[in-house]
Amino acid sequence: xxxxxxxxxxxxxxxxxxxxxxxxxxxRDTTYYLFWYKQPPxxxxxxxxxxxxxxxxxxxxxxxxxxxxxxxxxxxxxxTASQVVDSAVYFCALxxxxxxxxxxxxxxxxxxx
Amino acid sequence: xxxxxxHPSWVICKSGTSVKIECRxxxxxxxxxxxxRQFPKQSLMLMATSNEGSKATYEQGVEKDxxxxxxxxxxxxxxxxxxxxxxxxxxxxCSARDRARSPNTEAFFxxxxxxxVV
Numbered sequence: 001x002x003x004x005x006x007x008x009x010x011x012x013x014x015x016x017x018x019x020x021x022x023x024x025x026x027x028r029d030t031t032y033y034l035f036w037y038k039q040p041p042x043x044x045x046x047x048x049x050x051x052x053x054x055x056x057x058x059x060x061x062x063x064x065x066x067x068x069x070x071x072x073x074x075x076x077x078x079x080t081a082s083q084v085v086d087s088a089v090y091f092c093a094l095x096x097x098x099x100x101x102x103x104x105x106x107x108x109x110x111x112x113x
Numbered sequence: 114x115x116x117x118x119x120h121p122s123w124v125i126c127k128s129g130t131s132v133k134i135e136c137r138x139x140x141x142x143x144x145x146x147x148x149x150r151q152f153p154k155q156s157l158m159l160m161a162t163s164n165e166g167s168k169a170t171y172e173q174g175v176e177k178d179x180x181x182x183x184x185x186x187x188x189x190x191x192x193x194x195x196x197x198x199x200x201x202x203x204x205x206x207c208s209a210r211d212r213a214r215s216p217n218t219e220a221f222f223x224x225x226x227x228x229x230v231v
Contacts, residue, residue, distance in 0.1 A: 037222075043204060045157075045222035091156065101147070101208075101220060105156045 002027045004094050006104035013082050014112050021077045021107045023092030029053075033095040034068065034075045039106070040088045048090075051075065082111045115141045117209050119223030126197055126230055134192045134226045136207030142187040143209035147220065148180075151204040163190045187212075197230040204228075 003026040013019045025034065036048040049059065051068050059066045063083075067076045079086055092104040116139040126132050136146055144165050149157040161171045161182050169182035179201075181193040190209075194201055204227050208220040 042224070043206075043227065044224035045206065045208075047219065047221070050219060095220075099145075101157075101159065103156045106154075108154075 002029075002094055002096050002100075002102045004092050004102050004104035006090075006092055006107050008107045009105070010108045010110070012110045012112060015084060016081050018078060018080045019082050019109065019111075021079075021090050021092075021109070023075045023077065023104060025073050025075065025092070025094045025102075027094060027096055029097045031097055035093040035095065035101075036066065036075075036077050037091045037093065038088045039091060045091070048077075079109075082109075084111050084113050087111045115139075115209075115211050115214075115219075115221040117207065117221045117223040119207055119226055121226060122224060123227040124229070126228070128198055128230055129196055131193055131195045132197055132228060134194075134205055134207075134228075136190045136192070136209065136223050138188045138209045138211070138221075141209075141211040141213060143190075144187060144212045146184060146190040146207055146209045148182060148190075148192050149206045149208070151206060151225075153204075157206060160192075194228065197228070199230045202228055202230045 005024045032053045034051045038046040056068050063080045065078045087110050089106045089108045091106045094102045118137045120135045146163040148160045150160050151157050159172050160175045161169045163169045163182045163184040165184045171177045184190040204225050206225040208222045
């Protein structure tokens with residue numbers, strides 16, 4: 001069974017604080033992909049990152065960084081020096097070998113100015 | 114990057130009428146498109162997978178006669194909500210995979226359609 005868990009439903013931080021969004025996944029597939037998407041109030045899903053199951057290197061892109069740990073089945077997302085424009089709902093998702101997406105329930109991030 | 118355009122962005126319709134939502138891949142060909150439904154403050158739930166030139170595959174619990182999906186070309190899929198009722202009010206999002214990309218794993222999402230049935 002495939003499952004993606006985002007335990008944090010809502011997070012509020014003050015601008016310039018760092019924030020980490022947690023994502024834990026379950027799958028029996030050995031090959032899979034993990035994604036993070038941002039959904040601002042306008043509704044569209046903005047692709048942030050894709051990671052395949054064989055690449056555990058952490059990645060940094062500007063203020064965003066991702067920590068992928070297969071040992072704990074986690075793919076956490078950190079925003080450093082958060083900004084008001086980061087306020088959105090963030091979804092973690094898993095793509096299995098059957099080419100199906102499984103989305104987490106999302107974490108609503110509010111950055112307070 | 115690949116662009117998926119969804120139209121309309123929002124629609125209000127009367128109960129009992131039908132509504133068509135279009136999903137277009139603007140700069141790539143998509144053999145497969147996906148339709149999701151999202152209720153307020155909830156996650157995306159896959160409704161159906163649409164393959165060009167063949168019948169859509171519906172997820173369990175999704176009424177195929179109510180949610181008609183047509184994927185007549187490599188760049189267009191449509192979702193028609195037939196005889197809409199207030200409980201069909203939701204946010205509908207489509208996504209498409211670029212057949213030319215390898216590995217073919219990224220899904221590009223449309224901007225969504227907010228349907229309100231009154």
